Structure formats: structure tokens, C-alpha cells
Amino acid sequence: MRMLDLLLKKRSGLELTKAELEFISLGAADGSIPDYQLSAWLMAAFLNGLTPNETAWLTSAMALSGRKLDLSKIKGAKVDKHSTGGVGDGISVALAPLAAACGVVVPMMSGRGLGHTGGTLDKLEAIKGFKVRLEPAYVVKQLKAAGLSMFGQTAQLAPSDKKLYALRDASCTVEALPLIVASILSKKYAEDITGLVMDVKYGSGAFLKDFGKSR
CATH class of the missing domain: 3.40.1030.10 (Nucleoside phosphorylase/phosphoribosyltransferase catalytic domain)
Structure with missing residues (x-):
């Protein structure tokens, strides 16, 4: 999978897949995708929008890009x-x-x-x-x-x-x-x-x- 292809796809107003958005999220987290390509993708998403599916998939991918706090031993509403x-x-x-x-x-x-x-x-x-x-x-x-x-x-x-x-x-x-x-x-x-x-x-x-x- 290449970020360049995903840039072209979103610039053309097409919907990205769950796997493609996970690729972007992980690339942002580990630094494997350079800032200039991430910025270009953000602008394409800004101009062409994200579908409800894309928004949900991106949210999930970003949420899973790192650790989750474990507050199970703390009582009460968090x-x-x-x-x-x-x-x-x-x-x-x-x-x-x-x-x-x-x-x-x-x-x-x-x-x-x-x-x-x-x-x-x-x-x-x-x-x-x-x-x-x-x-x-x-x-x-x-x-x-x-x-x-x-x-x-x-x-x-x-x-x-x-x-x-x-x-x-x-x-x-x-x-x-x-x-x-x-x-x-x-x-x-x-x-x-x-x-x-x-x-x-x-x-x-x-x-x-x-x-x-x-x-």
C-alpha cells in the first residue's frame, strides 16, 4: 500500500477502505508517512469530506494506534x-x-x-x-x-x-x-x-x- 495512491484516491473524492485508513493512522503514529503527505491527505479530506464509514474507520484506527489506560481497579464513574x-x-x-x-x-x-x-x-x-x-x-x-x-x-x-x-x-x-x-x-x-x-x-x-x- 502506498500513501501516494491514497492521496490520489481521496483527491478524486473516492471512499477509502478501513484498511487504508488504518494504514494512514499507523503511519502517522510511527512516523513512516511524512508530514507533507499527511498534510496533503488532510486537505483532501477537508475539501472532499469523509463518508460516515470513513469517519468511523478513521476514529477506530486512531483510537487503536496506541495504548489504552486500564482504570479497572479504580472505583466509581470515570x-x-x-x-x-x-x-x-x-x-x-x-x-x-x-x-x-x-x-x-x-x-x-x-x-x-x-x-x-x-x-x-x-x-x-x-x-x-x-x-x-x-x-x-x-x-x-x-x-x-x-x-x-x-x-x-x-x-x-x-x-x-x-x-x-x-x-x-x-x-x-x-x-x-x-x-x-x-x-x-x-x-x-x-x-x-x-x-x-x-x-x-x-x-x-x-x-x-x-x-x-x-x-
Whole structure:
């Protein structure tokens, strides 16, 4: 399988297969596909869209590109909250510790800034000494001790999303809804959560500009 052929296929508006999307996801995770080809594919996906099947297959492939946290020994509901992004989006920083204080276990894998928005990880790193690059074992340790851990994608957790997330920002393909879905849900799968709260924003300061698109 060659990435060049998959670029041509998506540029032509054709549907990729499950195996082809798994190839792209693994290539993003292990670095075997260069950034310029991944960026070109993201733009083709942005312009021509992804079918519902492609979106589901890409999400699954990205979710399985790395490890999954094992929270089976931690009692209680494991719930995360994730936003689709927008200007002034600081809810996660306040909501996560509030939920943990109420007894909810919150493993929160967040992202950096995309486009014109600031990411949760960027906000947290503005706090002196705050570390967001955590090993899976340390995430579990934090959850056991405090009921909360806020961290980012790593080479072990959602590595495919780590690469594609950064390239979406660099290639002006942030707003593509299928890519948003795949990015968010692949991170949530890796967290081993039992519940998810989605904060879907719309308006002039968000990636989704109107209520119809947000639905």
C-alpha cells in the first residue's frame, strides 16, 4: 500500500477502505508517512469530506494506534468532558477539579491550541511547574490519589491523534467535522472512561459557526 495512491484516491473524492485508513493512522503514529503527505491527505479530506464509514474507520484506527489506560481497579464513574473549541473556552480547567471534588474520576486528555483558539494544555502549562506530558502509569497514579489527571497525547496514548492534531493546525484543516470527531473520540477511547460530556460550541468565535452545523 502506498500513501501516494491514497492521496490520489481521496483527491478524486473516492471512499477509502478501513484498511487504508488504518494504514494512514499507523503511519502517522510511527512516523513512516511524512508530514507533507499527511498534510496533503488532510486537505483532501477537508475539501472532499469523509463518508460516515470513513469517519468511523478513521476514529477506530486512531483510537487503536496506541495504548489504552486500564482504570479497572479504580472505583466509581470515570467521566471526561471535551469541547469542540472556541475563543475563551476555559471550562475544562474549572470543571474537572469541581467534578473530582464531587467524587467523579476525571481522566482528561486534552489538546493544544488549534487555529485561533487556545488549548487546555496551553492554559495549564502557563502555570509554573505544571506538567502535561505524563506516562500512563503516572496518570493512573494521579487518578487514584486525587481523582483527576489532565494530560496530553503521547507516543503511547493516542499517538496518531498527536501527529494529525498538530498537522491540522498547520494545514488549515481544523474545521473539518469528520476530523474533529475522529480526534476527540480517539482520545476518549484511550482514557477508558464510562461517560463523556460533549461541549459543542458554535458562533463567531467557534470552529462551528451556526447551530445547524453544531447539531
